Amino acid sequence: MTPTDALQAWLALEHEAVWLHPVIGARHRDLLPRARTAFETHRDTRDALLRRIEGLDAEPVSTALTYDVGSLASANRARRAARDLEARISAACLTLAGVTEGDVRAYAVKNLTRAALAELTWGAKPRAFPGLP
């Protein structure tokens, strides 16, 4: 996988996060503050990734019309969808870290930690190796 491919895979997940969190906030009032904070974080990350990828003269992947995240009918299922997405973002950041050096690797690792901590806010338990299979 090239660094650009890894950035694109991460961007696709950030698109999904920007779609998911408003849905969670709209359906579950008790999750609204957390969903709003998560939305703002992922929106900013998405925008930063768009700039990085455009800076590489590549065409950023676009958002999908909708995403298959399973049922969000209950608050527990919504939390599960959010933490599963953060876990996939952790994996994407870790993949990027392994194929890059310098500032891009540092950026990937910083966001790996952010995603790993975000997993906890949605009910995950700590793991020995967040992002690894």
Next chain:
Amino acid sequence: MGVAQATHRLDDVADAVGLDPKPQPDPEDDRLVRDAALQVSTLLALVEATASRHDGLALAPFEVILREQLAAVGGSLATTDAEPPPDDPKAALEALTEAFGDVAKTLRRDCLRAFSPALTRVLAAMSAGVAQCAQEIGDLR
């Protein structure tokens, strides 16, 4: 340690966490593996000492995580001594939180120096896992 031994050790680390090993014989990487083992073993000794002194604190999950990490980097607890934990449980948790935070930062710094992609990923993942533990232990206070 020679290049062949260093390569073999990095293969073991990658294999232990399910990565496909890609040997990169770099002596600096082997030093990073040894440093990671020392960091985690010292932290594990501190957790065990704190759990022994304060048996009401639910620290077992963090011991499990550190043992898993220690196994991946081939470390040993036997050679590590821990500072005595504070008598006050809250102060002991604060000391643990700070210690986990320090190790997370060190592992994050070291993963930026790694040559091997597999080692980069292992150290980065360990850093994130230790940061998760720091957050959870902080919430126990």
